[in-house]
Amino acid sequence: MTDTIAHTRAAAAASERSRTESAKEPGGAAGAAAPVADLELDCKGLLCPLPVYKTSQALNRLAIGQTLRVECTDRGSLADFPALARQRSLTLLSASERDGVQVFLLRKEAA
Amino acid sequence: MEIIETAAGSAAIGAATEALDMRPPLRQREGVAGLGASPARRRYGDVRELIASPANPTPLVRLNRVAGEGAEAFLKLEWMNPFGSIKDRTALYLLEGMRERGELAGRELVEATSGNTGIALAALAALAGIPLTVTIPSGVPEEKLVLLRMLGATVMPTPDDLCPVDNPRDGAIALARAVAESPAHRGRYAMPNQYANPDNVRAHYETTGPEIWEQTEGRVRAFVAGYGTCGTITGVGRFLKERDPGIRIVAVEPQQGHRLPGLKNLQEAKAPAILDLSVIDEVVRVDDAPAYAMAKRLFREEGLIVGPSTGAIVQAMASLELETGGVTVAVSPDGGQKYASFYADTLGEEGESR
Secondary structure, three states: OOOOEEOOHHHHHHHHHHHHHHOOOOOOOOOOOOOOOOEEEEEOOOOOOHHHHHHHHHHOOOOOOOEEEEEEOOOOHHHHHHHHHHHOOEEEEEEEEEOOEEEEEEEEOOO | OOOOEOOOOOOOOOOOOHHHHHOOEOOOOOOOOOOOOEHHHOEOOOHHHHOOEOOEOOOEEEOOOOOOOOOEEEEEEHHHOOOOEOHHHHHHHHHHHHHHOOOOOOOEEEEEOOOHHHHHHHHHHHHHOOOEEEEEEOOOOHHHHHHHHHOOOEEEEEOOOOOOOOOHHHHHHHHHHHHHHOHHHOOOEEOOOOOOOHHHHHHHHHHHHHHHHHHOOOOEEEEEEEOOOOHHHHHHHHHHHHHOOOOEEEEEEEOOOOOOOOOOOOOOOOOOOOOOHHHOOEEEEEOHHHHHHHHHHHHHHHOOOEOHHHHHHHHHHHOOOOOOOOEEEEEEOEEOHHHHHHHHOOOOOOOOOO
């Protein structure tokens, strides 16, 4: 299976720039002022529970305090990610939806 | 039944599988030098020819000590299959059916399994040059995960609490389905789906059932197997009921939260679609402790190195009021080697035999 994770801040920043350029108005917390994440995960086109599974795997690669940005298109994610945050010592910094894509920003906390 | 097509030459696992349909079947491969296969001498051209069938049945071994006075009880040793379990039959039928329907060409495989189906699928897929991903529920011993990885399978361990919205015990099935059906994967994965695939039942209707009938010379009066994917109980049950509706078909169900890989408690897990309750006469519930105690007795009193599920199945059989003069057959789905870590937990300090 192929992960489409951008590992570097630079890649994350580039992706963030291109996203915010096409969407000028700040819609929700993940809008123009959205912080750059340490890791990005593209779960678009993946059905539940794959986004949660891949997010769980990706979290193992993050240090405490680092952030993860996940894009999903399965609407089950709207219920799954808050539940995941409660289970896995995460803070769900923001959750938003635009053009059928849900964007979650998570921060890994000390267990 | 034909043998599955295999990679010609040395195509690596994980290589592109587009050419699958052009590969010649190994068994009839031309130009193989040296000794040909001779089943009479137990010499084979390919490990797949060892998978049990009525022409090459797994052994029935009489239980002389644990089954109770006067009982004519036999255990069918499914771990004598080449990949180590009853699932060799299932995996062969699943893949063969998919190949016949054209579902394999150019695709990878994904399946949810507690290990044994995965191990058999992984071996067969490796021989056919097809990459395999398995989703594994929690509670599967490390030994099985290592075997799967040795065979080249991609292993996705599925924690019980993965999907808070779904039934946690079925998380591995949901995950495998998501891999197979996610639009992002563009149909790249084919899922045998042993829980719903009639070929799982057919494997036992065409092989395990007829073997038991032949091996007992038609004297089988009761058959005992576990609730798992329900392929065995449904397939064997259906075959034996057609021979004689009076044959008792007994299903074994573990406790909730059990530690008996391969078995399912149907209160906590969804009943598999292939389960046919009409062929089942009774259900016996067995808790972990008596199942493990019986496994230990099978090791020590019968010399049978069985897996924990066999302990549960034989424990259920021992609790039955069996008719005199009739033969009872119980299934031993797999052997004990893969559960060393589980059994270690039931033993005392080294040097003690308790």
